[in-house]
Amino acid sequence: MEPIDDLVGRLGRWSAGRGPLFLLLATRLRQLIDDGVLPPGALLPPDRRLAGALAVGRTTVVAAYDTLRQEGRVVRRQGSGTRVAPAVPTPGPRVAETSNxxxxxxxxxxxxxxxxxxxAPLGPPPELTRAYATMTLPADDLGYHPAGLGALRTAIAGRYRSQGVATVPEQILVTTGAQQALSLLTRLLVAPGDGVLLEAPTYPGALDLFREASAGLLPVAVGPDGLDVDAALRLMERHRPVLAYVVSCYQNPTGAVLPPLKGRRLVERAAALGVPLVDDEVLADLTLPGGDGPAPSPLAAYEGGSGEGGVIGVGSLSKVVWGGLRVGWIRGPQPLIARLARLKAVHDLGSDVPAQLAAVRLLAGFAPxxxxxxxxxxxxxxxxxxxxxxxxxxxxxxxxxxxxxxxxxxxxxxxxxxxxxxxxxxxxxxxxxxxxxxxxxxxxxxxxxxxxxxxxxxxxxxxxxxxxxxEPQPAAPHAVAPGAVPAIVV
The missing domain is CATH 3.90.1150.10 (Aspartate Aminotransferase, domain 1)
Structure with missing residues (x-):
């Protein structure tokens, strides 16, 4: 059984809406089940115990459980308690479309x-137009580079070294944008029911991927200083997720920046616990002029040594240059990059070569x-x-x-x-x-x-x-509508 304090924390403001309390409670439990936060087979607290923790009558909890039982989301048996119903595999893709x-x-x-x-920026900068206009395509090349063009992998590795992160080209995989990078990592590392730690709120494109993979979501609140590192480490120690996904710099959507000391502690403890830490660096180059100074180093800078630790960086040119330039990357340990390259080859044989050549040119004069x-x-x-x-x-x-x-x-x-x-x-x-x-x-x-x-x-x-x-309308309920699917956005 999940500790009752954990469950109460995950329920959040479940009662902040209109309607019978048992329906509001059932709505929030339904979302936790559908999101995988409460995985198949999870034992829920007894009626009286949960009622006491939530300061409601036992009949409220009984009615909520019975509502979920009628929907097939929980199973209630005398003597064995209330459990989340087993997952039932369905044929075909898990997500066929979105109605959002x-x-x-x-x-x-x-x-x-x-x-x-x-x-996303509107229109490409003149530097990108010039890069394409003056491009010379290789005459003796098949054009298939699943791991990316060598020149581009070298350029990206050089960027990391300039930030104090020891990196060789073999630690870089070029992807068709950061969204493909996250998709490949999810496909390789996450199986249905696996725990994934993530921020709340977070980048919705990643949230969609984890939901599509039927991961068990382990959300951690974000505050003014970014991720609540203490809460994240407690969840890591208890659940040992298959990965943790964070946006440490200019967090999407809150804009928070994780302080260096907290970032170092997160990296060190995640490594000790064997939890791969995915650092989404897509927005890190967008420090606004006149602010508090340059952005902090990526989380990989806190690994030290060869940089072959458990931090996996994900970057892209789409926010600084243009969304239409579908060039992103993953930086990580060489064995992981090799596995990801084989997986990418199955899907597209490699990213667009002219776009990669343009990216090489842009990175050579990136500062302006x-x-x-x-x-x-x-x-x-x-x-x-x-x-x-x-x-x-x-x-x-x-x-x-x-x-x-x-x-x-x-x-x-x-x-x-x-x-x-x-x-x-x-x-x-x-x-x-x-x-x-x-x-x-x-x-x-x-x-x-x-x-x-x-x-x-x-x-x-x-x-x-x-x-x-x-404005004249009453406040809407804070309970999440059942079946709501967030959009894939950038």
Whole structure:
């Protein structure tokens, strides 16, 4: 049986909604089961014990358990207690499609909707255009490089060495963007039911991958200083997850930065426990000018020695250069990279060669490209915060030190229900709850600041009109709707 304190913590604000308490409790337990946080066969606390821990009547817990029993999610037997029902394999792919409106907008974005949900630069920089215009393709090459072009692996390894991380080209796998990097790692390392530690909230593209793999999610709350390292280490010691996924620098979506001392402690304890630590570094190059100084080193810098430890770095050029340049990478121990290269070969035989050649050129003169991008981000960041302060002064909107997004808190209500109203007014926003496996972040929105000043002003005007319509409504329930599927977004 999972310790009752752990279960109560995972239930979170389960009662913060409208309707009978037993239905709210059943809703939250249903999500924990469907997300794999409560795996098949897990023994749930007895009725009276859980009722006492939650300060509710025993009949509330009994009714919630019975609701889940009727749905086939739990099994209740006299003398053996209440258990999560065994997983029933189904034929075909686990996820055939998504019905999430945001993902559909990415597939076919309406012309009249401003997307403040998809955080990606609009259009390539001139350096990328020149790189393609002056490119010479190899004349005596098959074009299949499952691990990536040697020149690009060498360039990426050099970037890590410049950050104090000992790296050789054989520790680099070139991928078709960071999303493929995470997908390959998930496919290789995670089997159905395996525990995966992750932040709450977190990058929703990773959350989707872990759910699609039927992983048992072990979410840990994120605060102003990033991941709650103490809580993460307790979960690691108790559950020994097959991997831990963190965004240590400019955390997506909160923008938090994990302090170096906490990062070092996380790396050292994860290594001692044998838990691979995936550090998503995609946003680490986006330090806003005029802030608190350069971004901290990647977590791999705390391994020391040869850099062949348990930290796995994931990077990409999509945020500094352009989302259409599908070049990402994984940095890790050589045996892992070799296994990943074989897996990648099965899927695509290697990433696009012209894109990799362009990436080599860009990395050779990366500083001006990066500087231009971060200057534009600073302008957008300041303009969006100013417009939100002018037109929506009741919203809480702290500044960001880096990255591309603001983590905005509504004064009341729920981000999911407000996002529906906002969409009717022609602006798409990303609700916090879609990124939070703990079921929290209900009052939050993630808004990017990558558009020009005029577009950002118009977006905030639309949000203000939506808020005028939404404001008289009572706060929506904080319980997560059953069956909700977060979108794959960037």
């Amino acid at each position: 409106p945001l993902f559909l907008h990415l597939l076919d974005a309406p012309d009249d909707v401003i997307l403040l949900s998809c955080a 490209v990066q500087a231009a991008r971060t200057r534009a981000l600073r302008t957008g960041h300041d303009h969006l915060r100013a417009e939100l302060g002018r037109l929506l002064p009741s919203w809480t909107c702290p500044p960001a030190a880096g990255g591309q997004t603001l983590w905005v808190r509504l004064p009341y209500g729920d981000g999911v229900s407000f996002a529906q109203v906002a969409l009717r007014h022609g602006v798409a926003v990303l609700p916090g709850r879609t990124m939070d496996a703990l079921g929290g972040s209900g009052p939050y929105l993630r808004l990017h600041f990558l558009l020009g000043p005029e577009a950002l002003t118009e977006a905030v005007r639309r949000l203000a009109r939506a808020w005028e319509e939404y």
